[in-house]
Amino acid sequence: MKRLTxxxxxxxxxxxxxxxxxxxxxxxxxxxxxxxxxxxHLFNISIQEVPIYILSGILFALNVLHTLILKRITKKWxxxxxxxxxxxxxxxxxxxxxxxxxxxxYSGGIENPIxxxxxxxxxxxxxxxxxxxxxxxxxxxxxxxxxxxLLECYSFIPHYHLEGFxxxxxxxxxxxxxxxxxxxxxxxxxxxxxSHMIIYRSINSEETYVKTNLELENKDKLKDEYVLHVTxxxxxxxxxxxSCIDVIRSKIAGxxxxxxxxxxxxxxxxxxxxxxxxxxxxxxxxxxxxxxxxFEVFLFKDLINKVVIPIQILARDKSIDFNINIDxxxxxxxxxxxxxxxxxxxLLLNAVKYTxxxxxxxxxxxxxxxxxxxxxxxxxxxxxxxxxxxxxDEFYRATNVPKDIKSGSGLGxxxxxxxxxxxNGKIWVSSELGVWTKFTFLLPKNPTIIL
Amino acid sequence: MKKKILLIDxxxxxxxxxxxxxxxxxxDVITGFDGKNGFLMLxxxxxxxxxxxxxxNTNLEGxxxxxxxxxxxxxxxxxxIMLTGMRDLMGVNLYSAVEDESLFPNVRFQDKPINPxxxxxxxxxxxxx
Numbered sequence: 001m002k003r004l005t006x007x008x009x010x011x012x013x014x015x016x017x018x019x020x021x022x023x024x025x026x027x028x029x030x031x032x033x034x035x036x037x038x039x040x041h042l043f044n045i046s047i048q049e050v051p052i053y054i055l056s057g058i059l060f061a062l063n064v065l066h067t068l069i070l071k072r073i074t075k076k077w078x079x080x081x082x083x084x085x086x087x088x089x090x091x092x093x094x095x096x097x098x099x100x101x102x103x104x105x106y107s108g109g110i111e112n113p114i115x116x117x118x119x120x121x122x123x124x125x126x127x128x129x130x131x132x133x134x135x136x137x138x139x140x141x142x143x144x145x146x147x148x149x150l151l152e153c154y155s156f157i158p159h160y161h162l163e164g165f166x167x168x169x170x171x172x173x174x175x176x177x178x179x180x181x182x183x184x185x186x187x188x189x190x191x192x193x194x195s196h197m198i199i200y201r202s203i204n205s206e207e208t209y210v211k212t213n214l215e216l217e218n219k220d221k222l223k224d225e226y227v228l229h230v231t232x233x234x235x236x237x238x239x240x241x242x243s244c245i246d247v248i249r250s251k252i253a254g255x256x257x258x259x260x261x262x263x264x265x266x267x268x269x270x271x272x273x274x275x276x277x278x279x280x281x282x283x284x285x286x287x288x289x290x291x292x293x294x295f296e297v298f299l300f301k302d303l304i305n306k307v308v309i310p311i312q313i314l315a316r317d318k319s320i321d322f323n324i325n326i327d328x329x330x331x332x333x334x335x336x337x338x339x340x341x342x343x344x345x346x347l348l349l350n351a352v353k354y355t356x357x358x359x360x361x362x363x364x365x366x367x368x369x370x371x372x373x374x375x376x377x378x379x380x381x382x383x384x385x386x387x388x389x390x391x392x393d394e395f396y397r398a399t400n401v402p403k404d405i406k407s408g409s410g411l412g413x414x415x416x417x418x419x420x421x422x423x424n425g426k427i428w429v430s431s432e433l434g435v436w437t438k439f440t441f442l443l444p445k446n447p448t449i450i451l
Numbered sequence: 452m453k454k455k456i457l458l459i460d461x462x463x464x465x466x467x468x469x470x471x472x473x474x475x476x477x478x479d480v481i482t483g484f485d486g487k488n489g490f491l492m493l494x495x496x497x498x499x500x501x502x503x504x505x506x507x508n509t510n511l512e513g514x515x516x517x518x519x520x521x522x523x524x525x526x527x528x529x530x531x532i533m534l535t536g537m538r539d540l541m542g543v544n545l546y547s548a549v550e551d552e553s554l555f556p557n558v559r560f561q562d563k564p565i566n567p568x569x570x571x572x573x574x575x576x577x578x579x580x
Contacts, residue, residue, distance in 0.1 A: 232506075244464055
């Protein structure tokens, strides 16, 4: 059974099942009307046409009722939806069985092979409900049929014989009734047992699956919030350390000898790195906690021009040639300006960081139908072939990074990947070790339109 | 005349480092460790500027104190620097709330961690206004 996702939650099979049940009833109704007419007028078999039309009308009204009830229940998702749907299916099966028995009464009773349709409902019941309940339905069905057959057999109610179809006296033949009745009961038991084993298990496990999914989502949220608080505390401690060491380093409290100064500086620098690391970690977690991204329409070109300014300064300090090529037709984009800015910052900073002096870095942004394509390439240390697929992993650092390149947090690229994902974009990287690296990514002009 | 600065933060280490730096540059510094205590000091010692931490014992203690202070007309002009470790606290964007000049005149928001010397620069800037 196909699973739909609405708002990231799974729609359980029960809803599909109830809808399918209603749909198939429309089909059955149509066939009932047609065969009622055909049997009476084309084959001239003495079926009780009028009562059956009336029963069809009742069935029609019932199916409309079922549709309305189902619509009302499925309007809002809550944990009570599944039990409510089960009740709806209960109603459908019960009313179906009663209407079926009545139709049978007006079309020959046990002479009519429609009697097989009871099995259909038994299979449905044993697919959705517990063994006990499905056997109860079986008993109910058997009682209805038995009641019909016996009441007609012993003339408590009239028998509407199917003239031209089957032997007259079958309905009065006690042997036939009890014989077929016994087989009917055995078959019912087997059917229920079988369908229960196969179908019920699978639908039930879906119910558990959906429940477990919700629980996991909640637990994950709690864990994220806990980590958020812990990281915030860590940030606080780091901030205090930085502040205190800076008091010593700045010599306000008095002069320092060479060794004291050296270690004060070492402490300060290491703590600054730690601070940046924690900041990035916090950002990553915050992003994962936010399920909806605030998008707005803004001037893409302006944002990029603003972001490149500090990069240009860095590149100039390092004697790196930084080229910027933005298509003139690059105009508006729908997205989150802060995170897109961060995206470009991260990638450009990386490019400058991993390129030795006198190298070059190039930024190209092109307008392509529904997307903007950006390429950021550098003539830096490159990425080993085997590691290219891993660079976007959290905390990953390629093995060819020399020790003198000041280490960052290792989170930059995983943040980049997350931002691209949030904007329904795509990113990939190619590189030649020791020669060049190029990051290419697509950003849809409007990620809210599903292409 | 020496300008007086009131620092309110529950982090003692941070408080001391700010205090030493600011005193070295010629300010008179008094410190408070929570909202209640800080408010008392504000009333009694009448500082020229307030540096206030947003998250203290409780999540928005500093922010609530800011509300209380700015309600009173005598403190409308008092320069206040809000320090926060978390920019986006619990889904509420405090920056946009605080930058409302009509609600909170003369208040600036600053991210933590902050270099004490940078804090000094901001303080001098605000005192000049």
